Amino acid sequence: QNFFMSMSGIDLSANMLSGEIPEEMGNLSHIKSLNLSNNFLTGPIPATFANMSEIESLDLSKNRLNGLIPWQLTRLSSLEVFSVAYNNLSGCLPDSGQFGSFDTDCYRGNNNLRSCTSSSGHVAWNGTAGSVSDDSDPILYVVTAVSFVLAFLVTITFVFCHSFGQRVILKLW
CATH class of the missing domain: 3.80.10.10 (Ribonuclease Inhibitor)
Structure with missing residues (x-):
């Protein structure tokens, strides 16, 4: 003890x-x-x-x-x-x-x-x-929305304007 x-x-x-x-x-x-x-x-x-x-x-x-x-x-x-x-x-x-x-x-x-x-x-x-961040922060919502829109536009541009993207779409259809 x-x-x-x-x-x-x-x-x-x-x-x-x-x-x-x-x-x-x-x-x-x-x-x-x-x-x-x-x-x-x-x-x-x-x-x-x-x-x-x-x-x-x-x-x-x-x-x-x-x-x-x-x-x-x-x-x-x-x-x-x-x-x-x-x-x-x-x-x-x-x-x-x-x-x-x-x-x-x-x-x-x-x-x-x-x-x-x-x-x-x-x-x-x-x-x-x-x-990591406060979910009630309005700047977080704006950054998230802008990021989503930009990612969507880049994806659409790739699929329809890039030759590789066009080949992938044609194979899927």
């Missing part, structure tokens, strides 16, 4: 670990760093991780974790580095405690995570963490 009390970090990254993260890992209250990235871990993030009161770095990226980010983790006041990028997490991004200072890159690749803010008793949509 003294061995676990003297450990400052655990790095089990890229070890092909699978299955759910044991809730008992939350009992490692004196741990400063835990890296479980690049494995095949599934299931939810254990809420017991909130018991790791001295943790400074928690990397759970590039796994197959799902569910919500436990709100209990917002009590981790010493957490400086956090990443759950490239999982299957969903729900609202925590924004209290240390989580208010984390960059959206630490959530990238979780298409069902979103930023939610509470104002006047309802939850407002603020976009999706890790998305």
Whole structure:
């Protein structure tokens, strides 16, 4: 038991670990760093991780974790580095405690995570963490429409004006 009390970090990254993260890992209250990235871990993030009161770095990226980010983790006041990028997490991004200072890159690749803010008793949509672009951007629609029209015109021009295109059309008919 003294061995676990003297450990400052655990790095089990890229070890092909699978299955759910044991809730008992939350009992490692004196741990400063835990890296479980690049494995095949599934299931939810254990809420017991909130018991790791001295943790400074928690990397759970590039796994197959799902569910919500436990709100209990917002009590981790010493957490400086956090990443759950490239999982299957969903729900609202925590924004209290240390989580208010984390960059959206630490959530990238979780298409069902979103930023939610509470104002006047309802939850407002603020976009999706890790998305490349905002779907409500009108410039995106214009660029997409123009690209489609140009691609269509180039295809029609090729089919009717280029000799190879004409041969292909004649063979199909």
